[in-house]
Amino acid sequence: METDDKSELLEEGAFTRPYLLTGGRTRSEAGELAVEAMIAVTKGSSPPADRDLAAIYSLCQTPNSIAEISAKCAMPLGVARVLVADLWGEGTLEVLETTRSDDIAIVRRLLDGIRNR
């Protein structure tokens, strides 16, 4: 399975790099992000020079969640969060709206949408 292959890759090869990328930081100055928060490139921003940051930027041409970024860029969740938060902090990426857990209108829309599938 593809996911298994990817996890093996992480185990054996690639994984010092993300840690080095964050400069050993475990949090970003910019703030906290939920795993389901969707990220998109900011209008008019330019792609970062760094290859891994550029990969995130490229992925977010279409909105992707933090969890998707972590999975698709094969970096641990915590690392993806820090890098995205940095790019968000400098205005290269923006964070789209997540729902509140008590938003009745959203639950109704979800319910209708799934019923009609």
Next chain:
Amino acid sequence: MASEIDSQQRPVSAKIVISGGFGVGKTTFVSAVSEIAPLRTEAKMTSAASGVDDATFVQQKTSTTVAMDFGKITVEQGLVLYVFGTPGQDRFGFMWNDITAGALGALILVDTRRLDECFNAIDFFEERGVPFVIGLNQFDGAPQHSIDDIREALDLDRAVPIVRTDARGCETALETLVQLLTHVLQSLSAKAVAPPRPERPAPVVTDDMRSRAMSALATERSGA
């Protein structure tokens, strides 16, 4: 290369959680409802309980990968529902906080042959006031207990729905999601009438969780 996101296309995202014991069918369920092949995201951490990162203890720590599988349903244009499976092992409970914070509700899958394995999940969501539904996953050869017997065995409140489901079937699984969201809606409506319970804090990853994850990376690095 900048194809900007137009304001019409800014999706709002929501999240539900699929939980339960090890091997109960969480990932199968996620696959059944997801429009994309389930993705796997990982967090690295040490299994040592100590939060102290002292280099002299590095040799005694074992690093573990916790994998979370998740899927996605674009419910309508501009509204995306993420479906996250919790890691099966209880000792990674702190990852559950991360996945659960801000979730609308949870489905707890149960294998009737191993009823006790869902106790932790039930406690977890009860304590946090997250609305949940019990889904009895169909396993061939599993005993068919009555819903009442299961409710009694799990010591569950009448308000908590117990439904039969089959994680292997897309339609059955979607129907279970409908049952979960219906229950979430009822819980929210009841809450809107009753005095509000304190709102859960915004999704937060603690420094402790981060530093564990990062120190695991560092450990691997130095050990390699």
